[in-house]
Amino acid sequence: MNTPDVLNVGHDCGACPIRHRAVCARCEADELQTLEQIKYYRSYQAGQTVIWSGDRMDFVASVVTGIATLTQTMEDGRRQMVGLLLPSDFVGRPGRQVAAYDVTATTDLVMCCFRKKPFEEMMAKTPHVAQRLLEMTLDELDAAREWMLLLGRKTAREKIASLLAIIARRDAHLKLKSAKGNIVFDLPLTREEMADYLGLTLETVSRQVSALKRDGVIVLEGKRHIVVPDFDRLLEETGDDSDGGLLV
Amino acid sequence: MNTPDVLNVGHDCGACPIRHRAVCARCEADELQTLEQIKYYRSYQAGQTVIWSGDRMDFVASVVTGIATLTQTMEDGRRQMVGLLLPSDFVGRPGRQVAAYDVTATTDLVMCCFRKKPFEEMMAKTPHVAQRLLEMTLDELDAAREWMLLLGRKTAREKIASLLAIIARRDAHLKLKSAKGNIVFDLPLTREEMADYLGLTLETVSRQVSALKRDGVIVLEGKRHIVVPDFDRLLEETGDDSDGGLLV
DNA sequence: GACACGCTTTGACCTACATCAAACTGAAAG
DNA sequence: CTTTCAGTTTGATGTAGGTCAAAGCGTGTC
Structure with missing residues (x-):
């Protein structure tokens, strides 16, 4: 197996046509070896909740197959989705102990998880990963802002x-x-x-x-x-x- | 002057009570020297537009004093603010050539700018900066998601x-x-x-x-x-x- | 085959907010 | 002191989308 899930997170290879998915010639880089060692998979059924907002969250992950949502709920039950996670999307925030949103599997879902501690240690050592993560987070921020225009004015x-x-x-x-x-x-x-x-x-x-x-x-x-x-x-x-x- | 504006971007010092603002004992670190060399200031009057969406943007910056907004406008004139920039907030996206939003000074505004090219080169060399920027971007993403709940459901x-x-x-x-x-x-x-x-x-x-x-x-x-x-x-x-x- | 259950559609009505319009306020300009 | 003008308030009216209620539809179960 070519572990495309790992590539999503750790690697930005200009040679790959579809950056987040393709298999890449530089797969032997150190950080990938490290990621390979600390990764594990979790599966969820459609409708299952992955994490509740406020729960302790000891891993970060990327979606391999299926779809998950991030939602916020107000005390009286009003709900707003704030994230839609498709394959190759990243979940979790390095540096935070506790989940800020409910994460729910809306279809059957497989995630590739990394325990938070070793992931953070690896991040501190390999600038590649932090930079890739920054890039992905900036993309998400742009998506969130487009979403704000939608919610506010459309x-x-x-x-x-x-x-x-x-x-x-x-x-x-x-x-x-x-x-x-x-x-x-x-x-x-x-x-x-x-x-x-x-x-x-x-x-x-x-x-x-x-x-x-x-x-x-x-x-x-x-x-x-x-x-x-x-x-x-x-x-x-x-x-x-x-x-x-x-x-x- | 203790260049607090530079600290905002380049440095995360656990010793400082208010992280983005305080002056810090480790100011002599390399990346700060570099930042110090490439920084310059720009001033804008209240109401002035800093950049139009679609314009070429050759710098990144942090707000020193005053307030700026990011807005998106639809063809028919409907407008949605998508960012509110207070002192110590960061503007601009490393890796992007063109502004995605209108940036406007709503009060008199002073920004501390860094030319994009040298800033990116410095980022590639000093993991500190990329990590600080990731942290700040994640905070912004959280703020955007809270804002989405506000827009959608309140x-x-x-x-x-x-x-x-x-x-x-x-x-x-x-x-x-x-x-x-x-x-x-x-x-x-x-x-x-x-x-x-x-x-x-x-x-x-x-x-x-x-x-x-x-x-x-x-x-x-x-x-x-x-x-x-x-x-x-x-x-x-x-x-x-x-x-x-x-x-x- | 009938029943139940989750999801969806459709209808009738209501209300929070938008729209349009006019008057008010205060600071700057002559 | 008067005029102007941008920003604000207030009122009257309209409507997009919410709410409540009932019926439809497909799938799995007994």
């Missing part, structure tokens, strides 16, 4: 379109397919989870998904399987700038 | 109370005062800027500020000067958990 319809576009893009990217023609993917979230992502109610999500379907922006096969016949059309519905955020 | 009144609490805390912290008794501070934002922060309109902000004043949660002296007679009371109005997010 209409319900724009929110739905944006979420579909995000998932479609991630999905297509992970499958290495180009974005020409039909884009097909399975929604990994229930209406309620979509609502928690978007700051809406599930009823509003349902209505707006139906509306996009009625207007021919998407085609629904069953409840979960989605076909996007014209990706540009979907992007128009998001309210985002047309130049599509190609910042480097 | 009522207008809770949003206002939360913003006041955030500013009060930052302000008190920067002044090294304890949080007992009256907390007094000047609002650094106009109603419109508050609205852009909170995903509201300025009219709603005005109404809710008046309501909090009517209910005795805050005392307004003029339009900007605010007295919080009972900080716990204000916190109750935020809708947040009472244990106040003391995550380490």
Whole structure:
């Protein structure tokens, strides 16, 4: 096995077309050996909670397969998703003892974990890892800020379109397919989870998904399987700038 | 001068009570010398735009005095603030050529800048800096996620109370005062800027500020000067958990 | 086959906040 | 002292999305 999960975290290889996933010629570097020694796997079933906010968290991890969410809950039960973790995403914060969010598996989930202590020691020694982690965290921060624009200023319809576009893009990217023609993917979230992502109610999500379907922006096969016949059309519905955020 | 601005970025000294601000015994470390050589200052007047989204950005910087905001704007003019930069906060992303957000001075502003190229070279050499930057970015990510909960799920009144609490805390912290008794501070934002922060309109902000004043949660002296007679009371109005997010 | 259970859709109604509009306030400019 | 202007407040009205309620749908179970 080529341990792509380990590469996600430890290594940034310019030669790899898809940085977080590909196998890389420099796999023998020291930090990878170290990571290899301290890693272990955990599996969770769909719906299982990985960690509760406030729990002691003695590991960091990266998602290998499946989807997990980070959510915050208010005392009265209002919930807001604050992170959507797809394969190759990183969970956990070096330097923090206690989880700040609920982490939940929304599909069956496999994570590649590293015990926090040795991971931090390794980080202190190998600048590679800290730099890669910084880069990944900055990407997450950008995503969070786009998400803030969505939550604060977009209409319900724009929110739905944006979420579909995000998932479609991630999905297509992970499958290495180009974005020409039909884009097909399975929604990994229930209406309620979509609502928690978007700051809406599930009823509003349902209505707006139906509306996009009625207007021919998407085609629904069953409840979960989605076909996007014209990706540009979907992007128009998001309210985002047309130049599509190609910042480097 | 003890160059506290430089310390913000380059150094994490456990001995300093207030980490980002204090002067530190290890100031002679190499990276500080390097930073010292490549730094320069820029001043902006209140209202001036520091960088437009999409502009080439050849420096990174930290705020020395004053307040700046990061905002995103949609084609039709809807605006959402996505970052509020107070003294000691960091702007700019190593590795990115182009600004992703509008950066605006909301008060007179002094920034301590570092040209990007030498800063990045220095980062590659001194792990200290990358690690400090990672830590700061993770803090920002947490702040962004709390902000997402605010935007997605809080009522207008809770949003206002939360913003006041955030500013009060930052302000008190920067002044090294304890949080007992009256907390007094000047609002650094106009109603419109508050609205852009909170995903509201300025009219709603005005109404809710008046309501909090009517209910005795805050005392307004003029339009900007605010007295919080009972900080716990204000916190109750935020809708947040009472244990106040003391995550380490 | 019928039942139960989780998820989704649809409808009727309601309300928090947006929108539009006008008046107020205070500081700066002449 | 008057004018101007940016920022703010306040009021009247509109509406997107929330709330409550009921019905539909697919899958697994007895």
